[in-house]
Every structure is written in structure tokens, then in C-alpha cells.
Amino acid sequence: MSSVPDILWYTRTPNPTPLGLASQLGWFHDEFRADGIKIFTLEETPDPVLRQSRNDHHLPNSFRQGGNVPAIWARSQGAASRVVGLNWLDEYQGIVSLPGSGVLSPRDLRDRRIGLPLYSNRIESRRSEALHGFLVALEQAGLSLGQVEVVDVAVEPDGAEVTDAKLRHSQLRSSQTEYELLVQALRRGEVDAIYLKGDRGLQLTHEVGAQVVFDISRDPDPLVRAHNGTPRPITVHQSLIDEHPDLAARFLARILAVEQWAARHPDETLAYISRETGGEVPWVRRAYGQELHRRQGIDLAATSVRALETQKAFLLKWGFIQRDFSIGEWIEPDLLERARALSKGLAAVL
Numbered sequence: 234m235s236s237v238p239d240i241l242w243y244t245r246t247p248n249p250t251p252l253g254l255a256s257q258l259g260w261f262h263d264e265f266r267a268d269g270i271k272i273f274t275l276e277e278t279p280d281p282v283l284r285q286s287r288n289d290h291h292l293p294n295s296f297r298q299g300g301n302v303p304a305i306w307a308r309s310q311g312a313a314s315r316v317v318g319l320n321w322l323d324e325y326q327g328i329v330s331l332p333g334s335g336v337l338s339p340r341d342l343r344d345r346r347i348g349l350p351l352y353s354n355r356i357e358s359r360r361s362e363a364l365h366g367f368l369v370a371l372e373q374a375g376l377s378l379g380q381v382e383v384v385d386v387a388v389e390p391d392g393a394e395v396t397d398a399k400l401r402h403s404q405l406r407s408s409q410t411e412y413e414l415l416v417q418a419l420r421r422g423e424v425d426a427i428y429l430k431g432d433r434g435l436q437l438t439h440e441v442g443a444q445v446v447f448d449i450s451r452d453p454d455p456l457v458r459a460h461n462g463t464p465r466p467i468t469v470h471q472s473l474i475d476e477h478p479d480l481a482a483r484f485l486a487r488i489l490a491v492e493q494w495a496a497r498h499p500d501e502t503l504a505y506i507s508r509e510t511g512g513e514v515p516w517v518r519r520a521y522g523q524e525l526h527r528r529q530g531i532d533l534a535a536t537s538v539r540a541l542e543t544q545k546a547f548l549l550k551w552g553f554i555q556r557d558f559s560i561g562e563w564i565e566p567d568l569l570e571r572a573r574a575l576s577k578g579l580a581a582v583l
Contacts, residue, residue, distance in 0.1 A: 235476045238294045241265065241484060244275040244287045246299030248431070249506045249521060250465055251320055251491040251529045253298070257505045258494070260487040260583070270480075288356055290314040293472040296484060300461040302358040302553065304468050305545050308563055309554040313471040315565040317485055317572075318531035319464040319541065325435045325520040326362075326449035326460065328370045330426045331419060332442060339374035339447050342367075342381050348415055348424035351385035359388070359411055361553050362461045363428035369457055370447040386418045386427075412437055419443070430462070432512035432520035459540035466541065467531065474568060485531075485572035490579040492530040499526035533566055 243261070245253045255261060261272045275287050275295075286292035288303045290312040297304065298320070308314055330336035336345055347367050350359045371377060388411040415427045416437050426446060429438055438445065452458050467488065473481045495502040503525060507517045518525065541560055548554045 240271045242295040244297050247510055250298045251488050253509045254491045254505050255487050264483055264487050293470050296469050298467045300358050301466050301544050302361050302461040303356050304466050306356050306554050309556045314468040315471055316466045316563050317469050317565050317568045318467040319537040320531055321464045321537050322528045323450050324431050326366055326430045327445045328426055328447040329438050329443040330446050334425055336425050339370040343376055345425040346382045346384045348384050348386045348418050348427045350388040358461045365460050366428040366449050369449050384424045386415055388414045416441055432510050432516040435520045436516040455536050456540055456543050464537040464540055482571040486575035489531050489572055489576035490583055494583055495526045495529040502526040
């Protein structure tokens, strides 16, 4: 076993995650302060090589929670990551059009132009979300992708990735800009329908007076609702599990403890998540539901695992990843059980 690391790293996307709540509550620092282990987020470092681990998970002693598309992509590229937990939180997912467009329902999409976000040199998480959303809507109407016109909408300012030393602010700005550029394409008449999601997507839907052609989040089948944001996996580098399973379990236990804390603190949970997403509290509540504070649990439920498998198959079929791999072999259940035992003791004091 190697020496105890000086630093543990973690990262999360600007979305509602139990890891993000634990971070804002300062629990990781509390847990490891006595050990002399420093806790840093990848958003804090100016080093672009380290920051890249947000996507490729190359950095030892690191945790990540966020969209499943980058996590699946990294694993397909051979990343030494393991899934140690999943969080399921449904969110607004709307196919929207403008009044007067004649697109009122999924069947009206036939022979119309659908806008898909286009990136240069990036993992196409949002494009995969949009494509999935349109495919679901088209299937509801008995249509196929071949019966619509796909229009690529460039969503990177000046055709380049957003870079900023304050990466967390940059992430929020980037995701907001992407939706705004899609909305601009809709308003200019370049496309007839777009896909928007989350609190910012819902807010834009209302601000521009768009009509919801189809709301994927209302489908009763969880596997239909599954997309990049559902479920959101917690991944950890294999080396930390192998060399320091006690540290990995303690870190994960702090994330698990969020579930009971959030259930007891609904208003605070809503406020913290609003900070995570950069959205306004009323839109966060509407986009993620009144039970948001009761949806902060971590598990490896069969439905969530099946959804992850469904996502991987979708990404492989549509060319978002090139290599297949086993979801079962990717998942590490033992660490979750070890962390769960530790979290029971934490729940009484947090």
C-alpha cells in the first residue's frame, strides 16, 4: 500500500448532485482535516492537464459526479474509473417550438428542422441529450430521424471552447450560453424545434414564450427519461480504491450523509442547489420538482444500473463513443456498502 496522499481531488458539473451539496457544506474538509489531507476541486486548479481529468478521469485520488456521458466516454477510452454510486433526479426536458410555427405536438415535427448543438473538440454531452430527446418525441409520433431535417447549431462562442481561470464560473456561463444560442437559432427561424432541459432550459422556455411540444420528463418509463443527467454517477479512480479504500469509503460516506441532511433541510437544499446550477430558486424548484430535497440519495438500484446500460448502448449506436465495455465490470458495489456503514454514524451528528 502506498503512502497516504497529500491531496484528494474531486469535481462535479454545475447540476444538482449530492457531491455538490457535501462540498458546499464543507464536509470533505471536515472529514480529512485531522489527517492533514488537503481537499481541492479540479475547478480550482489553473493547470489545464489536471482540469482535463474532469472528462478523462486520469487523475489518481480523484472523485467525480456529474453527467453520465463524460463518465461513459472516459471508461470507453480505458479510464481506470469505477462507478461507486448513482443518483436519480428527474428534471425538465422539453422539446420546444415558437407559437405560430405549426409545431404543436411530436407528429408536427415531420419534415421540420430540429436543432442539435454542435461542438468542436468536446465530448458532446448536450448533443447526445438533444438527440435522445428528439428520438423519444419522434417515436411517440411514429416517426424516425430520417423524417426530419437535422440542423447543426454551433453553440461555442466564436467557434471555440470557453476558457477561464475560474472554471466553475466558466462552466455555468458555457452551459447558459449554449441554450441561449439554441434559442437564438429558433427565434431567427433557422430551426423549428430545439431541446432544452433543467432550470435554465425551463426559464428560457418561458422567457421566449416557447410552447412545449413534448416533455420527456413526464414519461412514466424511467428508461425513457434517462439521459446524460439521469442517473448521475459517482466515479472514483481505481488506484484510490486499491491503495486507500478507507479514504475512498470516508469520502463517499460524506456524500451518502447528504440524503438525510437534505430531507431535514428542504429550504437550504434548494438554496444550495440554486448556487450549484446558477439558476434562480423558483426555476430550480419547478425544473427539479417539489421533492428535490428527497432526491439526494445514492445507490446502485437496478433501474439506475439499467439506465446506465441503456445510455451506453445509445452512445455506442449513435457514435458518441467508439468502444464498448461492460457496465457490470465498471461498477464497484463493495465500496458503497462500506461507506454506507460509515454514514450511519455521521447521520446522527450532522
